[in-house]
Amino acid sequence: MEPKRLIIVAVGGQGNLLASHVLGEAALMSGVPVRMSEIHGMAQRGGVVESALVFGDAKSTIISDGEADLFVSFEPCEALRALKKCNANTVAITNTRPLPPFTAFIGRGTYPDLETVTETLKNKTGRLIAFDATALAEEAGNPMCLNMVLLGTLIGTGVLPITADSIREAIRTRTKADFVEMNLAAFEKGFARAA
Amino acid sequence: MHKLLTDKPGESMFLLGNEAIARGAMEAGVAFTSTYPGTPSSELSLNFFQMSRESDLYFEYSTNEKVSLEVAAAAANSGVRSMCMMKHVGLNVAADVLMTLAYVGVTGGLVILTADDPFMFSSQNEQDNRYYAKFGGLPMMEPSSVEEAKEMVKDAFELSEKLKRPVLFRTTTRINHSTSVVTLGELPARKTKGDFIKDPMRCVTVPAVSRGLHVKLLADLKKAQEMAEASPWNFVEGKGSLGIIANGVSYTYAADAVKDLGASERIKILRMGFANPMPVAMIKDFLKGCEKVLVIEEGEPFMEEAVKAFAQEEGLTLPIAGKDEKLFSRLFEFDPAMVRKNIASFFDIALDAPAPVNAQGVPDLPIRPPTLCAGCSHRSVFYAAKKACEGMDVVFPSDIGCYTLGFLPPLGMGDFVVCMGASSGTACGFSTVTDKKVVAFVGDSTFFHSGLSGLINGVFNNHNYTLVILDNRTTAMTGHQPNPGVDMTELAMENYNTVDIEAIVKAIGVKHVSTIRAFNVKKAIETIQEAVAFEGISVIIVKEKCALYAKNLKQLKGKPFQVNPDKCKNHMECINALGCPAFYVKDGKPGIHAHVCVGCALCAQACPENAIVPARSL
Incomplete structure (x- = not known):
């Protein structure tokens, strides 16, 4: 299969790595070749956490600038920071709920306004889906379900050859038992948002 | 059961490189494993640690990489298959053992894993450890993928036993931290006990013996080269x-x-x-x-x-x-x-690649550096040290750990960081040649690793500095591994002892020793001032559990604080002096995210208006 390349960016603690693992497990169940790389270490120290997933016939596990077919950001300002991973055809998904870094509070840099973020993303990528995914996670019962909301939207775009059912199965088997129902609800909300 | 102990040959699993390597070693029948934790190798040893609790595998967190390799060298010289893993700079610490162990060799397979870190995602340099193989005369294997790493590590044990030499297994971050689909193989029984057969003409490296050993090493390298010619890995x-x-x-x-x-x-x-x-x-x-x-x-x-x-x-x-x-x-x-x-x-081949989006019109963004956690004891100590040293010209050597992040604004604590344990050694030099006060910081695990010898040097040579030992009761940065100061009963683990830092420091002969908690800021400031005023070596031990570790142990009892808007006069000391990620600013006013705050009360003590109070009291 022709490789499909996905970049996921988030702030440490937002659950990016769990979402990536659920996606990887679903690919394994679906028989889709998958490789992933992630930058660990600072995940619990509030830095940026990036995962790269390459589906299909490729040996590389990382994704160069301009080579993401799919791009998901858990935080609007981080979407702009990682924008160089995209090209003019990339399908981009971003949460619009800001999580400003403390540097913005102590006068070291200014947090961009949301309209600039979404306009820039829209103009420079092939398709943009931008919405307050944290609000949907809260509706599902916990803001920590943000990762499952965005996973739903990602699968909803239909770009990846991975079915919603295989993701549901991976959520059931790979996420904590107490969170499964909430995670599934969050996934459905995100999935519906892609339409 | 630990997933890497799954006895289902042929089954596929989505595994992290470090998990795949651990599984490969288990499939090779590894029985003895040791490490000092270091990213990007940390999850490898974590998996061995976990598996050792459910099987007859031996695993230990050693005090440093040199000790770790010595421990493994003895096991491998008693005929037991052993593995020792570390990050690339760890091999510098272990190099003394490595270079002569290459002469001595092993009787059971010994694989030494070095995890290199090109781009320095989590390291202080990007040295290329392939040169250690050449330098020491050691066979070396290098995988290109996660699935290959699992198979290759098995072969590394075979190679080690054929040559009776340790084998270097070199990975990079993108092997350790990539995840792929791996097919499980058989799990053989382990040989956990061996015997050391005395062989002084091989094992006691006095000059007369070593001269013969070097001849033999070079001859073995010839054999190894013939194996490389026929190896399927080339x-x-x-x-x-x-x-x-x-x-x-x-x-x-x-x-x-x-x-x-x-x-x-x-x-x-x-x-x-x-x-x-x-x-x-x-x-x-x-x-x-x-x-x-x-x-x-x-x-x-x-x-x-x-x-x-x-x-x-x-x-x-x-x-x-x-x-x-x-x-x-x-x-x-x-x-x-x-x-x-x-x-x-x-x-000279035509290239057609997608163009990355141009950056035109993308606004400058505020940086998002990693930061000390909400409730981190280091923040409180750094804040107190800054206050205690206000108006003084002080050099602050620091060390390797979460607290290295203290050099960032707004705390700005940390002036010189080179390698593990260097704070107490560099402090000796700074205090001798400058007329400045020197206050050095070291973590508990780093103190045991190699900070102790610098402190002994300071006492013996009568240097003049203050060492602040940030004893957060765990090895936090690499993922909360135990160290000799940790109370292992809290992890429900028996048969360990706890080494008391204060007793060590006193035994060395340090005359001015104080042990404090982190979050009483006034007491911390006074203690630091007294220690800095002391002529000679003074030590402050700050004993306060890492907030993340405490949370994992379900010991975090603090309740969130909040800003009382009626009392807040916007001094912004909480924002500008602390850099705590629980804070935000909305409409020019500070506020606290209740779900992030763990109630350490540092900000409440920093606020000049006493406007920060427990959330339920408003």
Whole structure:
């Protein structure tokens, strides 16, 4: 299969790595070749956490600038920071709920306004889906379900050859038992948002 | 049951590189494992640690890499299959053992894993540890992928036992921290006990013995080279008169690039997996079939220089390139597009790649550096040290751990960081040649690792500085591994002892020793001031559990605080002096995210208006 390349960016603690693992497990169940790389270490120290997933016939596990077919950001300002991973055809998904870094509070840099973020993303990528995914996670019962909301939207775009059912199965088997129902609800909300 | 103990040969699992390597070692029947934790190798030892609690595998967190390798060297010299793992700079610490253990050899398989970190995602340098193999005369293997790493580590044990030498297994971050689908193999029974057969003419390295051992090592390297010539880990793929020689992850980028460029009929690739000693005959044969060769390797020109020398020996004049201003850099890590571009330009092949979006119109963004956690005890100590030293000209040597992050604004604590344990040693030099006060910081695990010897040096040579030991009761940065100061009963683990830092410090002969908690700021300031005023070596031990570790142990009892808007007069001390991630500013006013705050009360003590109070009291 022709490789499909996905970049996921988030702030440490937002659950990016769990979402990536659920996606990887679903690919394994679906028989889709998958490789992933992630930058660990600072995940619990509030830095940026990036995962790269390459589906299909490729040996590389990382994704160069301009080579993401799919791009998901858990935080609007981080979407702009990682924008160089995209090209003019990339399908981009971003949460619009800001999580400003403390540097913005102590006068070291200014947090961009949301309209600039979404306009820039829209103009420079092939398709943009931008919405307050944290609000949907809260509706599902916990803001920590943000990762499952965005996973739903990602699968909803239909770009990846991975079915919603295989993701549901991976959520059931790979996420904590107490969170499964909430995670599934969050996934459905995100999935519906892609339409 | 631990997932890596799953006894279902043939089953597929989605595994992290470090998990795959741990599984491969288990499939090789490894029985004895030791480490000092260091990213990117940390999850490998974590998996061994976890599996050792459910099986007869032995695992230990040793005090440092040198000790760790000594422990493993003895096990392997008693005929037990052993593995010792560390990050690349850890091998510097273990180098003293390594270089002579190469002479002595082993009787049971010993695999030493070095996890290199090109681009320095979580390291202080990006040294290329392939040179240790050459330096020490050790066989070395290098995988290109997660699934290959699992298989190759098994072969590394076989190789070690055939040659009776330790084998270096070299990975990079993108192997350790990539995840792929791996097929499980058989799990054999382990041989956990061995016997040490006395053999002083091999094992006691006095000069007369070592002279003979070096002769034998060189002879064994010849044997190893013959094995490398026949090794399936060194292979040629594709065909054509254009050649690529690549190792590690660079091979995967090169293989994808050749395919993307439609050049499989024109370019062949020699992949090096059994990487030291090099398969000289195989490389020479490869060169003879090429018009032009590109060597693709992250880091130093380790292969390139050797390949050029081999060409010279054969009188071959074909162009061989690699590190070059127009091609590959010795800096940082490679990526697929960069490798593809350089292959295309070197071999003059048309390139059609998607253009990254241009950055025009993208506003400047506030940086998001990693930061000390909400409720981190280090923040409180750094704040107190800053207050205590206000108006004084003080040098603050620091060390390796979460607290290294204290050098960032707004705390700005940390002036000199080079390697593990260096705070207490560099403090000696700073205090001698400058007339400044010196306050050094070291963590508990780093103190045990190598900070202790610097402190002893300070006492013996009568230096003048204050060492603040940030004892957060765990090895936090790498993921909360135990260290000799940790109370293992809290982890429900028996048969360990706890080493008391205060008792050690007093026993060394430090005359001014104080032990405090982190979050009483007034007391901390006074204690630091007294210690700094003392002439000679003074030590402050700040005993306060890492907030994340306490949370994992379900010991975090604090309740969130909030800002009382009626009392807040916008001094912004909480924002500007602390840099705590629980804070936000909305409409020019500070506020606290209740779900992030753990109630350490540092901000409440920093606020000049006493406007920060427990959330439920409003």
